[in-house]
Amino acid sequence: MVWEPWTGCYKVSDGCTNCYYYGPYSKRCGQNEIVKTDDFYKPIETIYMPRKKITKYKMESGKTVNTCFTTDFFISEADEWRIEAWNIIKQRPDLHFFFITKRIDRFPISLPNDWGDGYDNVTIGCTVEHQEIADYRLPLFLSYPIKHRILACGPLLGDINLTPYLHGIEYVSTGGESGRDARECDFNWILNIREQCKNAGVPFEFRSTGSLLRKDDVITKINPKMQHRIASDLNINII
Ligand code: SF4
Known part of the structure; x- marks a missing residue:
């Protein structure tokens, strides 16, 4: 399952040079503007089932939701929207949200007040491409309260x-x-x-x-x- 609450991105480190989405040969090259998408509320959208007379979430319970794979969850242009995105994530403890980021140094910005040690239903992946970036990002990554963390090299x-x-x-x-x-x-x-x-x-x-x-x-x-x-x-x- 995929959730792209916003889209658009731009280079932040060497790993971005030939970005699959925004690099020189990608279809979205030049689409660097960060925009909120129509899917912003997707995880909490519901559907009415007339036969069963019930309302249920469109996103089926128990799934992993790959989040912000065409942008970066921590991109600064989404700071305002992210607060609401966290709230949406919190409303769906039955889903597991997974995103990878090249901007882990922005993690402390606009964290929800009740983040505590992290949400159980969130896995954050920190991306590193070479030693210099690993030595910068990973001490930060490890110092933040996150329940589930992976490395994407x-x-x-x-x-x-x-x-x-x-x-x-x-x-x-x-x-x-x-x-x-x-x-x-x-x-x-x-x-x-x-x-x-x-x-x-x-x-x-x-x-x-x-x-x-x-x-x-x-x-x-x-x-x-x-x-x-x-x-x-x-x-x-x-x-
Ligand atoms: S952070 Fe990711 S999506 Fe953004 S430009 Fe870099 S590689 Fe592309």
């Missing part, structure tokens, strides 16, 4: 030592960059993160090879349709 642009930052992380996903100008992803970087996760007892996933995978010193160009399949076939995930 993608597009992976360099070797990263995550060892100091793996406590309390529910899983780590990794992947290379897609697109015409994709930067290469070295399989050794993926394996290094895998080893760190293994040592820390944290589940690990290799989600996508990206468009240019360096493996055994050979760089292979990979069709977008095959990037998930090839990553999966390498069979290195740790569950």
Whole structure:
């Protein structure tokens, strides 16, 4: 299930250069304006069932709701709207809301008053692409009260030592960059993160090879349709 309460985004770090949504070759290139969407209230929209004479939520209970995948939940232009978005999230404890962000440093801004240690029904993923960004974002990420947190290492642009930052992380996903100008992803970087996760007892996933995978010193160009399949076939995930 998907919820896009607002849309639009713009570059915030190196990982955004070839953004799937707003990068130079994307359909939405240039649509950087942040706008509230018609789906803003989607999680609390209801439908009347005349036969059963009941009103129920359109979003079925028990599902994960991928939130703000075409924008960033913490983008500053949405500060006002986010307060209401938190309220919507709170009204649906039967759904699990999941978003990833490149703006975790904005987490403390416009948090709901009753956030406390975090909402049970929210998982936040912090994105990191190289060591410099990891060393900036992850100490902040780990210092915030969040009930469920994951790391999304993608597009992976360099070797990263995550060892100091793996406590309390529910899983780590990794992947290379897609697109015409994709930067290469070295399989050794993926394996290094895998080893760190293994040592820390944290589940690990290799989600996508990206468009240019360096493996055994050979760089292979990979069709977008095959990037998930090839990553999966390498069979290195740790569950
Ligand atoms: S934060 Fe995400 S959606 Fe926004 S420009 Fe960067 S990669 Fe694209």
